[in-house]
Amino acid sequence: MQLPSRSAAGAALLLLLHCCQLASIVGQKSALTVVKNPDGREGGGADEEAEVTVDEDEGDLEVVQPTEDWQTLKPGQAVPAGSHVRLDLQTGQREVKLGEEQLKYWTQEHRETEEIQSTISPDELKWAMKKMKEEQNSERQDTDQQLTDSVASKYRSLDELKRDLAQLDLLVETDFQIMKRLLDQFNSSNSTTEQRLSILLELEYLVHQVDNAQTLCSMGGLQLILEGLNSTDIRLQERSAFVLGSAVSSNPVVQVKAVESGALQPLLTILATAQPLRVKKKVLFAVAALLRNFPYAQRHFLSHGGLQVLSELFKADGGGVLRTRIVTMLYDMISEKELISQAGLDLVLDASHEERVHQYSLVSLQVELLEKGWCSLVPQLLESTEHDYREKALRALLAMAPVCLDQYRSDSALLGSLLSLRDQYQEMVQSEMIVGEENSYFAEIVELIHALQVKMK
Ligand SMILES: *[C@@H]1O[C@H](CO)[C@@H](O)[C@H](O)[C@H]1NC(C)=O
Ligand SMILES: *[C@@H]1O[C@H](CO)[C@@H](O)[C@H](O)[C@H]1NC(C)=O
Numbered sequence: 001m002q003l004p005s006r007s008a009a010g011a012a013l014l015l016l017l018h019c020c021q022l023a024s025i026v027g028q029k030s031a032l033t034v035v036k037n038p039d040g041r042e043g044g045g046a047d048e049e050a051e052v053t054v055d056e057d058e059g060d061l062e063v064v065q066p067t068e069d070w071q072t073l074k075p076g077q078a079v080p081a082g083s084h085v086r087l088d089l090q091t092g093q094r095e096v097k098l099g100e101e102q103l104k105y106w107t108q109e110h111r112e113t114e115e116i117q118s119t120i121s122p123d124e125l126k127w128a129m130k131k132m133k134e135e136q137n138s139e140r141q142d143t144d145q146q147l148t149d150s151v152a153s154k155y156r157s158l159d160e161l162k163r164d165l166a167q168l169d170l171l172v173e174t175d176f177q178i179m180k181r182l183l184d185q186f187n188s189s190n191s192t193t194e195q196r197l198s199i200l201l202e203l204e205y206l207v208h209q210v211d212n213a214q215t216l217c218s219m220g221g222l223q224l225i226l227e228g229l230n231s232t233d234i235r236l237q238e239r240s241a242f243v244l245g246s247a248v249s250s251n252p253v254v255q256v257k258a259v260e261s262g263a264l265q266p267l268l269t270i271l272a273t274a275q276p277l278r279v280k281k282k283v284l285f286a287v288a289a290l291l292r293n294f295p296y297a298q299r300h301f302l303s304h305g306g307l308q309v310l311s312e313l314f315k316a317d318g319g320g321v322l323r324t325r326i327v328t329m330l331y332d333m334i335s336e337k338e339l340i341s342q343a344g345l346d347l348v349l350d351a352s353h354e355e356r357v358h359q360y361s362l363v364s365l366q367v368e369l370l371e372k373g374w375c376s377l378v379p380q381l382l383e384s385t386e387h388d389y390r391e392k393a394l395r396a397l398l399a400m401a402p403v404c405l406d407q408y409r410s411d412s413a414l415l416g417s418l419l420s421l422r423d424q425y426q427e428m429v430q431s432e433m434i435v436g437e438e439n440s441y442f443a444e445i446v447e448l449i450h451a452l453q454v455k456m457k
């Protein structure tokens with residue numbers, strides 16, 4: 001059966017969705033068929049019944065009914081209000097289960113009340129779908145008038161049904177509504193720390209979408225996040241930094257708002273004070289995301305003593321996790337500035353390019369790196385046993401070479417490290433070649449070491 005038009009298909013789909021929802025409320029199978037003759041009158045046989053299929057291109061939301069177990073959400077699927085949504089960081093998938101509020105509603109003893117509240121029976125829905133289809137096919141209406149009237153008397157009017165369906169629609173929240181609710185809950189003096197922590201996790205998931213992160217700002221959420229950073233509870237600090245970092249990642253509008261709201265200061269304060277590693281990791285993540293491709297924020301960072309704070313952090317970090325992140329961040333800052341100035345050589349430039357070059361010229365990163373002792377700090381990362389850490393250190397050393405070369409040359413520890421690392425990695429490349437591997441990671445590291453040695457000659 002072809003549905004008469006796109007809008008009719010839309011209407012039918014809407015009903016199907018609500019019916020699925022309803023069907024699960026009353027514990028029936030959610031498969032739905034359109035019944036042309038609900039009174040059971042015999043008609044034309046098999047095609048009196050036809051399945052309504054969900055056309056994904058319609059762009060309508062598919063509503064997933066959460067259960068007590070986690071289930072994976074596909075793109076474009078929506079969940080009812082109050083659902084507990086989380087992100088599986090391993091797979092990148094969204095998962096949903098019943099939130100606590102819903103558990104109250106959906107457990108067995110509440111099902112009956114729910115059934116009474118949502119007073120639309122599956123039969124009524126089927127009838128409504130038929131009715132709406134008929135409205136589209138108005139030419140057929142006169143012949144069926146008698147029948148329709150008799151059926152209608154058994155059920156409520158179509159308008160009533162539509163109104164009730166609209167009420168059911170409230171069960172499906174948009175991201176906007178979800179964020180509003182989460183922020184209200186977060187801001188409520190009644191919320192416990194545990195609740196706030198889980199709200200932050202949900203927000204963190206939502207703000208990966210550029211629009212959502214901007215909405216969060218316009219709802220005043222940024223202020224709440226900054227207060228979270230100020231909290232005395234380290235778990236709240238950690239999660240707030242996580243949300244902030246995700247919100248500003250690749251989101252220039254939010255980057256600007258965050259810097260304007262003074263986000264850098266509390267972040268630097270956390271980095272400068274005694275805090276557990278996991279808090280500092282998330283805060284560094286937020287700082288790096290905030291500074292990325294944003295020279296104005298970088299200037300603020302430098303003028304607020306950011307490099308000084310980082311160097312203290314670098315010296316205190318024995319394990320190397322923070323060291324590596326710091327060095328990677330410095331490398332990113334140097335190379336993005338470099339890229340901007342190189343772009344002038346061979347590209348047809350837009351008007352904003354000059355402004356960007358100007359902005360970056362105000363970031364006195366290299367000079368500061370030299371002054372704050374980074375030329376001798378970064379080589380220390382080569383002492384790590386992790387290949388990855390060493391690689392990051394080598395890249396940063398190369399990027400810093402223009403200002404640090406003199407210091408490198410007089411750094412006997414660095415010279416020694418480079419020699420022994422080169423031997424070590426060449427050996428590893430040799431044994432890899434025996435196994436038959438090409439273009440190995442280790443060969444890449446040998447090349448980095450070689451490039452640095454050439455510069456230092
Ligand atoms: C806190 O909870 C009480 C009762 O549970 C309620 O009356 C009050 O409105 C709540 N306050 C806020 C700010 O939500
Ligand atoms: C949080 O609550 C305070 C008052 O309790 C209010 O002034 C503020 O606007 C609220 N913030 C958000 C983001 O809802």
Ligand SMILES: *[C@@H]1O[C@H](CO)[C@@H](O)[C@H](O)[C@H]1NC(C)=O
Pocket residue numbers: 223226227230266
């Ligand atoms: C965080 O704390 C600092 C210092 O106590 C204060 O100046 C600032 O206004 C606070 N920020 C927020 C968002 O509460």
